[in-house]
Amino acid sequence: MRPTREGYIEGLLEAAEMDKRVIVVDGDVSRSTGTIAFKRRFPDRFFNLGIAEQNMAEYSAGLALAGYIPFYSTYAVFAAGRAWDQIRTSICNMNLNVRIGGAHGGSSVGPDGATHQALEDIAITRVLPNMTVLVPADSNQTRQAVLASLDINGPVYIRYGRNPVPEVYNRDIPVVPGKGNLLLEGNHATIVAVGVMVAYALEAAEMLAAKGIYVSVIDMVSIKPLDTDLLLDAAEKSKFFVTAEDHQINGGLFGAVSEFLSQHAPCRIIPVAVNNRFGCSGTPEEVMKKLELTADIIKKKVEISLEID
Amino acid sequence: MVAAKVIRQDILKMIHDAGSGHPGGSLSLVEILLHLYWKEMKIEPKNPAWQERDRLILSKGHGAPALYSILARRGYFSVDRLNSLRKLGSGLEGHPHMQSLPGLDCSTGSLGHGLGIAAGLALGLSLKKSKSRVFCILGDGELQEGSIWESAMSIPALKQTNITVVIDRNHVQLDDFVKNVMPVEPLAEKWLSFGWFVVTCDGHNMDELKKAFSTKTDKPLVIIAETVKGKGISFMENNALWHGKAPDEEQLKNALKELK
Ligand SMILES: Cc1ncc(C[n+]2csc(CCOP(=O)(O)OP(=O)(O)O)c2C)c(N)n1
Numbered sequence: 001m002r003p004t005r006e007g008y009i010e011g012l013l014e015a016a017e018m019d020k021r022v023i024v025v026d027g028d029v030s031r032s033t034g035t036i037a038f039k040r041r042f043p044d045r046f047f048n049l050g051i052a053e054q055n056m057a058e059y060s061a062g063l064a065l066a067g068y069i070p071f072y073s074t075y076a077v078f079a080a081g082r083a084w085d086q087i088r089t090s091i092c093n094m095n096l097n098v099r100i101g102g103a104h105g106g107s108s109v110g111p112d113g114a115t116h117q118a119l120e121d122i123a124i125t126r127v128l129p130n131m132t133v134l135v136p137a138d139s140n141q142t143r144q145a146v147l148a149s150l151d152i153n154g155p156v157y158i159r160y161g162r163n164p165v166p167e168v169y170n171r172d173i174p175v176v177p178g179k180g181n182l183l184l185e186g187n188h189a190t191i192v193a194v195g196v197m198v199a200y201a202l203e204a205a206e207m208l209a210a211k212g213i214y215v216s217v218i219d220m221v222s223i224k225p226l227d228t229d230l231l232l233d234a235a236e237k238s239k240f241f242v243t244a245e246d247h248q249i250n251g252g253l254f255g256a257v258s259e260f261l262s263q264h265a266p267c268r269i270i271p272v273a274v275n276n277r278f279g280c281s282g283t284p285e286e287v288m289k290k291l292e293l294t295a296d297i298i299k300k301k302v303e304i305s306l307e308i309d
Numbered sequence: 310m311v312a313a314k315v316i317r318q319d320i321l322k323m324i325h326d327a328g329s330g331h332p333g334g335s336l337s338l339v340e341i342l343l344h345l346y347w348k349e350m351k352i353e354p355k356n357p358a359w360q361e362r363d364r365l366i367l368s369k370g371h372g373a374p375a376l377y378s379i380l381a382r383r384g385y386f387s388v389d390r391l392n393s394l395r396k397l398g399s400g401l402e403g404h405p406h407m408q409s410l411p412g413l414d415c416s417t418g419s420l421g422h423g424l425g426i427a428a429g430l431a432l433g434l435s436l437k438k439s440k441s442r443v444f445c446i447l448g449d450g451e452l453q454e455g456s457i458w459e460s461a462m463s464i465p466a467l468k469q470t471n472i473t474v475v476i477d478r479n480h481v482q483l484d485d486f487v488k489n490v491m492p493v494e495p496l497a498e499k500w501l502s503f504g505w506f507v508v509t510c511d512g513h514n515m516d517e518l519k520k521a522f523s524t525k526t527d528k529p530l531v532i533i534a535e536t537v538k539g540k541g542i543s544f545m546e547n548n549a550l551w552h553g554k555a556p557d558e559e560q561l562k563n564a565l566k567e568l569k
Contacts, residue, residue, distance in 0.1 A: 032483060111330075113406065280406075
């Protein structure tokens, strides 16, 4: 178990080592998100603008215009939400090489409560033209997502979390924009998951296998561009999909998968996601249980989808 | 009025029990909130929805433990509830959630929102010819948000005098001292030039606070309350490391000893 934010920082340090254009812009959360490690190693390439997320986004746009690759990061609610018009109109409309780090994504900030739980960030970044949206499942994959972002032309949003999550990947499995990973193959149904829910999907698959139900598990780390080939292959094997994300039910992974499959391979898709409500304080585990984001729920949804048949 | 040290003891125990939270910026707020809830605001704790009450918006919502202790000690809800800070379903959310606890006039937690909401609320109240006043507490790091200055510009322009702003000027934010991250000085001059009446006082001195709040002016009033982050606990004072960290058993014991 490791927090994905550690992978983000590791990737950032390596990226900066490899590419002189990498610069970090922070919003008074460097001790809390870990970018202080970057400040210590590359003090000349680190800029703390204070509590001013809109300014961070605009500075990053300007730095990109000057030829740099700025990574700006703060809590995901503020990184994506507070500066959305800046992201849309300055960064995406000009297709600038800005990387946005959405720290403390999803319900991982548990006790901080509703104001700090980013449950809408995937939707509001995914909807923007030119934007790439990566939602890694563990720290190794987060490190790889940061490294992969160096080669992407245009803006990238990377969502990661605060709390330790189970490890799914070896250190050296690359992240490729537009590619998901087929982690498990089965013919009864397909679970498509992102972030911490990938580990829960694998757990659910194990429980289902014990009952003789075999599912495929896809990690859709690249929500945008979406791995449509992988979805089409899966749709040929099974008619049922369950999506799983630590995010609102609208506009995130469920939205992305449904938008595509409804056009190209219509089938039943059942979401595991936050049902159009705000979170609350509690431990991350308690909050996820309350929001119905558990391996058990994924398992139940698969069973329901098969019963309907 | 309860003693300041009782509030400080509450704050430390609550955050210790919760295992997370913001001690530094809660401890700096204590005297400001004591003054507001015991000497300044027109309130009826047994009737928190009373229309004629004065309102408080704690824009720096992470100072919630201080506000919760004050509300409990003032009689809005039972003091026993304080040990449920940040627990599932307790109502004492990590950042104030208005619908979850009696006595809260606004939900906050994302910095830079409170002043604009306070301005709209004050405008609405004056449109209704209400005599209620609105008080808004800002952090000094929070002043780095551009939205604060949009409201700072509009409030004098709309001649809104039923609103009083208090800046908890504790000189420290999350990462470091404010002056090292993004200086906000010259602070009084900034507010003056935006059309405010500015008073500076010792934010831990009840007499000075009283005097500051009783300032007569036909402009909107901003009180720069000079405070100490982590006030009262030697190892927390002026130390950014205690911005958002819970004291462990040993640290709590030592801290409570200092408040004896
Ligand atoms: C919009 C926004 N950005 C970032 C944060 C994270 N954060 C919480 S408290 C804090 C520092 C606040 O400093 P200050 O206003 O000086 O408060 P105090 O020192 O009194 O605690 C930060 C950056 C937040 N809550 N909201």
